[in-house]
Amino acid sequence: MCRTSASLGSPPRLWQEAAALAGAVRGALGPRGGRALLLRPTGEALPTRDGRLLLEALSVEPPAARLMAARACSHRAATGDGAKSFVVLLAAVLGGLQAAGAGAGLRRALRDFETQVLERAAARGLRRHLRPAPPGSLEPLLEPYLAGRLGPGERRCLARLGAEMCRRCGPAAAARPRVLRLLGRRFAELHAAVPGLPLASSRLLPGIILRRDFAAYCPTDGELRALLVTEPLRPALTAPGVEFVVDSEGQYQASQRWITRRTEALMKHLQSNNVKLLLSSVKQEEVVIYYAKLYGVSVVECLSSEEMALISEITGVSPYTPVGDNMDREITETAVVTFCQSLLLVSKRCVHIGFASVCAFQPHCLVLCGPVDGVNEQHAAALQEAFIMLQQLFKTADQREDWKAEGESQSKASDVCTWHSSATQKQLVIENTCNTNQVSECQLKALSDETEGKIFDSDKSDLLVHNQKKHSIPVLVAHYSDTVTACECLDVGKGLEKTCFHIVPFKQEESCAGIAQDYSSCLIEAGSVLPVGGYFEILLHYYIQDYAKQCQQSEVTIVSKVVADALLSIPKALYGTAERDGFTKFYLEAINLLRKNQPLPVNNEGLESVYCKYQLVISVLHCVTELLSIDLVIGIRRPLQKTEDRDSEDDT
Template sequence: MAARPGLQQEAAALAGAVRGALGPRGGRALLVRPDGRALLTRDGRRLLEALSLQPPTARVMAACACRHQSATGDGAKTFVLLLAAVLGAVRDGSPRRAARALPSFERRVLQRAVARGLRPHLRSAFPAGGPGAELEAASLRALLEAHLRGRLGPGERRAVALLGCELCARCGARRPPALRLLCGRFAQLHAAVAGLPLGRSRVLPGVLLRRDFAAYCPAGGRPRAVLVTRCLRPALTAPGVECAVRSERQHLAALRWCGGRTEAVMEHLRSNGVGLLLSGVKQHEEVIYYAKLHGVSVVECLSAEEVSLISEITGISPYDPAGDSLHKEIAEAAVVTFCQPLLLGSQRYAHIGFSSTGAFQPHCLLLCAPVDAINEQHAAALHGAFTMLLQLFRAVDQECGAEGESQNGASGVGSGYSPATETQVVTESVSCGSSQVSEHQLGACRGETAAQSPGLALQGSEHPDCTPPASAPGPHSKELNGAGSTGTPKPHAQCECADGMDESHQRHPAVCSHRNYSTAVAGTATLCEHISISRGPEEAGCGVAQSYPCSILEAGSVLPVGGYFEVLLHYYIRHYAKQVQQSAVTVISNIVADALLSIPKALYGTERNGFAKFYLETTEALRKNEPLSVSEKGLESVYCKYQLLTSVLHCVTELLNIDLIIGVKRPLQKIEDNDSDDDF
């Protein structure tokens, strides 16, 4: 049974649609919206969403690529190109066999290629303080500029990258809490102005509310602000409450009571130092009148997102003047540093400065561009860049346990990977004498440096898939524990372990302080020199052991842009695939390794001998165990790249397992269990 030809054709067509916009040398596509407006863009998600795709499998491919970009901030075009390359190689043989081999490939080849081969070449975006510290300023700029090279033109990306760096610095968004708020509330933290050049863009303190003041009363000092979500004028009736008015006199008296109550509320606010009222609903005209009378500014009709943003920044809850609250002090109020109207183009904004109670320092971005479409591109590119930066603080972990796994066992690719998955879990059993213990298979657990992590030689293991932890496999790499110089693996397992693991086996903070991890792993030891094994009957010889987490990729791992990730991973996948005895895993390993090269080939494009020269120089340096020659200054997140690959493998598995496509032209009718045969 051959793979369905339509899959390769559809993936190739999608790749052809986005290939021209890939990388810094890519061009822009002209999209015409249904209302006639034109849009020039290089954004992969916009391109895929604009295509009118009829085949359902093509729509699945585009949806997976767009979902991945939404989760990681980038990678839609690369996703499609890599998917097309993998599917294009699965032409002969059974697609089901290839789908079944993908989980074993990820577990036995991909994770080892990343943890043992790729990891020594990684750099860290964090300073000496590790991932707990803030993102380094130089790394932040290199990451932003590299990300924007594939989204914006050369005259725009530098200015937009500087704006992004300034916004992160002023908001304190070099740490995860503030960066998470910036990503989630970016739509409310920036304003676009058309008709002005990009150079007029600014980072402003405070927040811009997309509403004008309903009542503006300038006040000195630092007034307080309250947030309300209902009208402050009391209503005569309420749901489930009936108000009986029997005469005009009673009606006028009720109205006077409502007015008096409203004035009392405003007097209470002013007596508590409140000078700004932020309302999520439209207030009654009496509220506006008494607010002006008592010198309280009012901004009304705020959106739910703006109300949530203010509450998240200031930590206050909506104020409700009910019952006897008029006699109590108002605790739910925020300090306002400034409050003024701001005219941007033809729209008026309320520009308000807040004193933050958390890690996020309130600042907003004012984006200027000649037309609205360019503003949309800049905003989307920056939002994706901040999402990518947030992924930089995540790590890919592996948990090595003693339950063991069969060599022929298979599970879902990436353990049911979705773009939001943060960890990968693998277990492996290793026998040492008569006891089964958990081992740090992939080495370099959090808290160790590459130079401090000795290899762990395990004697007597019968697992043929455990391979020597060579940092740069080749003729100059050293085999551990007496292995030959030809690179042939011994029939025993060799794994890496954290240095100085004591009985507590605590997980130390990830050490990413070094600028690179190029130091090769050296040294050997026996298992009992690193792991204290209990000889009690409950633990020894019973296959019971605790599981200890290991890190495949540390937080903050970065590589230079330009195809280094793909070429390095291609090299190490090829190496580790030779040591797997299953032919199906070897075949799929070679397919994925060759498919990875389609990315740098597309990046270099029509440049004469550009890719060939880059590939030969990189692989030659790996074979000689020499430092890589890097000419690019930009950096890219290895976490996002790794998740891109696992997401593509998951999509390939789903596509190859499709047996039948059924077109449904009307909603499916629910069939009750108690229906009889006469009903059909």
């Protein structure tokens, strides 16, 4: 039994669903946004401004709306920011397309707009206004980012803690991108939440905190050696799959004595190799704990696989595996431990260990305090995503090779790109309507994985390619030549300095060919920032309108006007809770100054990564193209039965 719904990809219906999502999150956008009170199934009430949590709490049922929420959460996971802005901008673009009455060539026009107008507006207009992040700029970047999620007192404290954690974990500025990648991936293991205390009590400690107590503790001074194990150290009587038969009590006692002797010999061997600490992912037998205490070896057991992976990554040590009867071989896979002690966090006893790192990352752990567990979870999630956001600062958005070469050889008169592609294949989205009353994180991820192109994890690779089939997109690359310069600009050891620079426009009569030669390498350089508060949207809006005039395709011109106007929806929402007519004054003043080639006024509210903002626009355009490609939705009430062809006697 199934039901079908046709014409789902029509702009009016898509706009209505996107507008409903945007209406739910718009009030929480920006530093002046409000909070929503989420009621968890456990009865806990959690005030939040987190876009991902808000979208999941909406229990979206329509398939297209679920796809929009999934795309917003997917963009948030990749860049650490922008779930609410994604939905607001998406609704504005769909609303503009619906009002413009775009025709059947809309999907092609969206792709042509990206190459003919958007990339040129960014490379030859927006890029002129960008500035590198000045020294001491982590807190100016972190505080406005956290302002969209937390209260004023919380964001200042967490911005200070986050900047200090980056500085201590990555003392070398050139290693900052690798340090941020590790912080983004492993923050769950690099912080300990302590409920019942104010946020101001949070502290940054050297080393890492293991959420276990010692199974055996033998105090020792100075450096010691630690061994990682992932299997029981108590020797087995037989090999796996071999049956061991005991015929008498004497045989049983003899086997136990053999196990005891073997365990004692192993501990002696560890002691002779200067191993004073065992870190185990499994629970060890009592005989192992007994002889560990006897020979001065501390034991921490039942560590999680994530904690073991973090220790291996920091120290470069692989887990130890005993090899049969060979007890005399030297143990080389040991980690250097600078200190090992017990730590009491309120009522829970943990293990505090300092490791000598073999990489650029210097391990530090954040003790994150908060009144209740729910607040601690929000603070931890905000910091982890802030580290993911900071990673984007070191990335560079490259231009497309086809029009880059064209811009170097042609003049402004021939500044129209011809980009050809095959017709977009119609997509068929199959929805399971059995449980459509909830939108969980797993559902959003599954939906995202089914219908979106692969996104290579920036934590595992220095190359981030957002590759969607049938789409035009700039290649987004983290260039290490630019990274060093950006890292030097982000040195937080010199203290916080006031960020003050002017946004200077360029002369319109400058030739496009000359501009293309100046900026033929990339759209956005690593470390590029702009002041927060709508400057990116105003600048891109202005230059999209300017470059749209050069386009010779009417549908691309319509799309350009729609996207340019839609960009203003974000600063409109930001200024919506400020003074009356605040956005109108800001917009008119900025546009008049741009037309006169005069510097724009700059606020002191902080900075934001231009790469993140540009990637948001790209992701929204791809989502619109994908939504317009949906022609049919099939709802399946029960899983399809797998049939098998069987030969019967009647067939012979």
